[in-house]
C-alpha cells in the first residue's frame with residue numbers, strides 16, 4: 433500500500449482534491465437535508481458504486497506498471513468515481529433549484545470517464561495480445577531447446593549444463609566449493625514393465641517432489657534422463673555432498689508410493705554418487721559424476737575384484 437501511494441501520489445492527490453472541492457461547493461451552496469429526507473436505497477446504491485469504483489482504481493494501480501494505459505484507466509475510473517460521488521452528495525445536501533452546475537458536475541465526468549476507460553481497456557487488450565505472443569515465443573523457445581522436462585516439472589540436462597558452466601565460473605571467481613550429486617533408480621525398467629509406463633511416470637513425479645523436499649533453496653535439481661537425476665550444490669564441499677546423497681538415497685527407500693491400479697506399495701531403491709568440482713570444465717565433471725555412479729551401481733563383489 434505505501435508503494436502504491438508513493439508511485440501514484442499525484443493521481444490520488446488530484447482525485448482527493450476534486451472530491452473535496454465537490455463537497456465544499458455543495459456545503460457552500462446548499463443546506464444539509466434532515467434525516468427524514470434521506471433515501472437509504474439511493475445512499476447505499478450510489479455510495480456503494482463510488483466505493484467499488486475506488487476499489488477498481490486501487491486494483492488497477494496495484495496490478496499494472498505505471499504508463500500511458502494505466503493513466504487512461506486511472507483517469508477514466510477517477511471521472512466515474514467523481515460522478516458517483518457528486519450524485520451521492522445530493523442525498524445529504526439540498527441545493528437551491530436555481531443552481532444548475534451540480535447537474536454538470538454529476539453528469540459531465542461520467543461519459544468522459546467511460547470514454548477514457550474504453551480507450552484504456554482497448555490499449556490494455558492490445559498490450560495483452562503482445563504479451564501473449566511473447567509468452568508463446570518463449571514457450572516455443574523452451575520447448576525447442578528442451579530445457580524443461582515433460583514428465584516432471586524439472587529442468588533437463590541441457591539446462592543443467594548451462595547452469596553448471598555458470599556456477600563453475602562463479603565458484604572459481606569466489607573460491608567456493610561446488611558439488612554434484614547424482615541419483616538413479618534401481619531397476620526402474622522392471623517397475624515400468626510390471627505396472628505400466630503411466631505408473632512409472634507417476635513414480636518419477638512423486639520422486640521429484642520428494643527430492644525437492646529434501647534439498648535446500650539454492651540447490652538445483654534436474655532430470656538428466658529416464659530415472660536419473662542430478663543436483664547442483666553451490667557452496668558445498670565433498671563431505672556435505674556425500675552426506676546429502678546418502679540422505680536422498682534413504683528418503684527414496686522410505687518413499688511409500690502406492691500404485692494407482694491396485695494400491696500396493698511400490699518399493700523403490702536408488703543408487704547415488706557425489707563429486708566435488710576440482711577445477712575441471714562442466715563436461716569432465718559430469719563424466720566423473722557418471723563414472724562415480726557406475727561404480728556405485730556395481731555389485732559389492734565387483735568393487736573388491
Ligand SMILES: Nc1nc2c(ncn2[C@@H]2O[C@H](COP(=O)(O)OP(=O)(O)OP(=O)(O)O)[C@@H](O)[C@H]2O)c(=O)[nH]1
Pocket residue numbers: 583616617618619620621622624628629630631632633636657658659729
Ligand atoms: N515411465 C517412464 N519410464 C521412463 C521414462 N524415461 C525413461 N524411462 C524408462 O526408464 C528405464 C531406464 O532403464 P535403465 O537405464 O536400464 O535403468 P534401470 O532399469 O533402473 O536399471 P539400473 O539403473 O541398471 O538399475 C527404461 O525402461 C526406460 O524406458 C519416462 O519418462 N517415464
